[in-house]
Amino acid sequence: MAATIKDVAKMAGVAVSTVSYALNNSPKISEETRRKVVKAAEALSYRPSGAARNLKKRKSETIGLFLNDLGGPFYSQVIEGVQEVVASHDYNLIVCSTYGGENSSANRFLREKFVDGAIIMGSAIPDSLILQVAAESFPIVVLDRELKADYVHSVLIMNEQGAYDAVKHLIKLGRRKIEFLSGPLAAYDNSKRYEGYKRALKEHNLPVPAKISMQGRYLEAGGYQAVKVMLAGNRLPDAIFAANDEMAIGAIRALREGGVRVPEDIAVVGFDNISLGPFVRPTLTTIGHSKYEMGAIATQLVFNVQKDENSIMLPTQLVIRQSCGFKQQNDDQDETSILHEGRRGLG
Amino acid sequence: MAATIKDVAKMAGVAVSTVSYALNNSPKISEETRRKVVKAAEALSYRPSGAARNLKKRKSETIGLFLNDLGGPFYSQVIEGVQEVVASHDYNLIVCSTYGGENSSANRFLREKFVDGAIIMGSAIPDSLILQVAAESFPIVVLDRELKADYVHSVLIMNEQGAYDAVKHLIKLGRRKIEFLSGPLAAYDNSKRYEGYKRALKEHNLPVPAKISMQGRYLEAGGYQAVKVMLAGNRLPDAIFAANDEMAIGAIRALREGGVRVPEDIAVVGFDNISLGPFVRPTLTTIGHSKYEMGAIATQLVFNVQKDENSIMLPTQLVIRQSCGFKQQNDDQDETSILHEGRRGLG
DNA sequence: CCATATTTTTGAAACGTTTCAAAAGCAAAT
DNA sequence: ATTTGCTTTTGAAACGTTTCAAAAATATGG
Known part of the structure; x- marks a missing residue:
């Protein structure tokens, strides 16, 4: 049905190989034949077969x-x-x-x-x-x-160090009871971030919760639900570190609905610095990394x-916005960020 | 270098065609040979060539x-x-x-x-x-x-009708001087949306501006800039209809920075209902359509x-949130929407 | 045990390119 | 005319599958 290189060859009155060379702009072909070939190809609306090409060229x-x-x-x-x-x-x-x-x-x-x-x-x-x-x-x-x-x-990504930085930042701001809002337990990055969270608590002599109490499957709705459940309990934390931004945003939504002020009552920090971060209220403090x-x-x-x-x-980078409770003098569009230098090279 | 179907055939001691049938689970092949073939294929870590397959199967x-x-x-x-x-x-x-x-x-x-x-x-x-x-x-x-x-x-998408609905909604809310924040002039959907905008104005006996005064290339930053320029002028509108949500969000940012209250002073409506809409403040009124x-x-x-x-x-759907100035009694997470029935069928 | 069906296996011809090596043209030099 | 050295064109052999039609093996029934 569809024209192949053979049809083009026949129409142009040349060999198949000539057509191939001509259409691939090989310098061996004279301008005259090239024109003939191109004309025939167009007339037949010839489309080369990528499959054949890939097969041959491997x-x-x-x-x-x-x-x-x-x-x-x-x-x-x-x-x-x-x-x-x-x-x-x-x-x-x-x-x-x-x-x-x-x-x-x-x-x-x-x-x-x-x-x-x-x-x-x-x-x-x-x-x-x-x-x-x-x-x-x-x-x-x-x-x-x-x-x-x-x-x-x-x-x-320096997941562990990034999480460490996030939690340390919360601690420096005076938070003492910081909960980890976890993603899927099996996820590599989640477990690294959890490690960093624990290290920060330990290094500052804060008690590390025996087990993960909130899980949000990395989803906004998951963070929302987990926090809803948390709010039903009695002892509330004064900060939440979410393993990603989606969950952090869900968490903020649940907190607001529950009448909890963010960041005054509970501070929230996320991870990933997704583009939505500056748009939610309060704007989201998070750990960034260069995705591009x-x-x-x-x-x-x-x-x-x-x-x-x-x-x-x-490397990762602490991106300070409003949700962590850091007091800034400037407008909310601005943000501060602290680069954490990474290392690059052989593993 | 890499094993081909021939190598597998040789190793399994069968014909090439047998290997092909066996690996494609053809019922003609006895279980015994199939096992032999599969074993050989695994031993050689054989990977079939998609290119060859596609070429042959066309x-x-x-x-x-x-x-x-x-x-x-x-x-x-x-x-x-x-x-x-x-x-x-x-x-x-x-x-x-x-x-x-x-x-x-x-x-x-x-x-x-x-x-x-x-x-x-x-x-x-x-x-x-x-x-x-x-x-x-x-x-x-x-x-x-x-x-x-x-x-x-x-x-x-019912671009024209959607835009019409958006602008009509603004008019119903009492807005009289509504500007169109345009995307690229060459874009098909932009021009349709512009048509709808003009039709709504005409049908309500409002003057249609002689030319498009704001262009934002469909980008957030474009909407922002266009509105910055607009604010420098003297006669401000009381509403902006943006041809997409990104520009609407940029517009809101510029208005806020300029000390203009949204929606009290200037109402804003976008188009597309992107997922960011409910997160910006004020939440964005827009025209939605089912992308999935x-x-x-x-x-x-x-x-x-x-x-x-x-x-x-x-069909499109008017999604009413805060930025249009519609007075709602309920919480800002809620939203109202008015379905505009589309038609489906032959063009 | 033979003829006939049925199941299993096989060779070989595609599929549509690229590219090597050889052939053919053609000019210039002998 | 013949040789030599280019440039241009060509045949044919891959590339790695699928699938047709035929062959071989095995089973079925008398």
Whole structure:
């Protein structure tokens, strides 16, 4: 049905190989034949088959970015960073959801070598699959996840230190009973953030709660619910450190509805510095990290394949707004931030 | 280097075709051989070549979703709708940015038949390319864009009517001097929204400004700047209708900074009902439309290819919050909404 | 035990490109 | 005319699958 390179060749009265060279702008072809070929191709509205091309060339010139859910407010900047670097290498980028388990699109694409390299964020792709497919010809970079293997690199955030900074900041502001609003217990970043929370309490001789009392699955509604439940209890904390911003925002909503003043009665600090932060009331104090840079660096790593695994640690940054109760003289649009230097280099 | 189906065949001591059948769970193959084959495949850590497969089968079982920028707050729900329907058909979804002009990834993918169908949102892909590649074997659905051709379907939003409803609402609340905060003049949806704005003014015998005085390129910062400039002038309006929510939010920020009370002095209404709306202060009155449904319907259309172009019109909905100045007795989290029924069917 | 069905396995021909190595054209130099 | 050295064009062999049609093996029934 659709025209192939053979049809173009026939119409232009030349060999198939000539068409190929001509359309790929090879210098071997004379201008005259090139014109003939292009004309024929247009007349037949010829579209080359990417599949055939990739098969023959044994590469797709495409990088895959695999995410848990394409929608999250968090990802968009990461994507931008990836996009930029991929484009600068004249490669294509496809973004794909990891949703769907065993035979999700992501799994299929990883297995079937649709892409020449992959960047993986989120936990839906099991370590085993990554280990299976990573190879010199197929480098993989994992984001915010520890995984060591040949041709697997990782870009990490200083989760522990960031959480530590957040909690320490609350302590410095005089808060003594600080609760941890947890994300999924199985999540890597959540557990790191929990570690940082505990370290800060310990180092300041504050009691560490025996167990996690609030869980919000990293969702706004989850934070809201967890805090609703908390409010029904009797002994309220004077601060909440949420493992991500969505939950922090849900927490603030629940507190407000319960007549609790934020930050006067209970201070709230989140993590991730999502773009919504400056818009909620009170504006959200949080731990930021450079998402664009994360994407860009990850992509660089994909292009600089190296056998030994290599991990890069990105710094975090305390972003002080209103919800922590820090007294500022300036307008609420302004914000202060304290950079926590990270280190970059071999893992 | 990497193992191919031939290597697996050799190792398992069977023919290439047997391996293919075995791994694709064809019922012709005996359990015994299947086991042998699977074992060999695992031993060699065989990964089938998607390119070869697609070439032979002449399809990729993949749908492409092409967006202007992957990050926008607007898109995520559309993506979810698409994702859901694509998955229900056991197809794969790739999302891809149209950024990059002539030889962007998007252009390449569209041309090289990497995908079996496409959903296109945003204006970066020229009509000409769409017309060129749309075919029975390659259906295309365009979102919020009018384009009629064989095998091209469109899913539209009632932009004109939505804008009309927004402005009418402001008029009913007593506003008389309503300015239009425009997006890019060339944008299809912007011009439709402008039409609706003008119609509402005319129908209520209000003067229609001779020309558009504020432009904000659909960006928050654009709305902010445009309003800053407006504030420097002398005759202020008593309401602003922004062609999208981002600009409306920027407008509110500028007004607040300028000491203008929203909505008391100037009311603001946006368009799109992005998720940020309920979080800004005052909460944003806007025109909503179901983004998830938009994605889902578009995807259905891709799978139900029909020759004659077919367009579907989705209803909009006035979402009343604080920024329009409507006096409500209830808490600010609540919101009222008025559905404007759309019609669905042939264009 | 033979003929006939049925199940399982196999060769070989695609699918539509790229690219190597050889052939053909063509000019200039002998 | 023939050789030499270019430039341009071409055939044919991949690339790694799927799938048709035929062959081989096995089972079924008389």
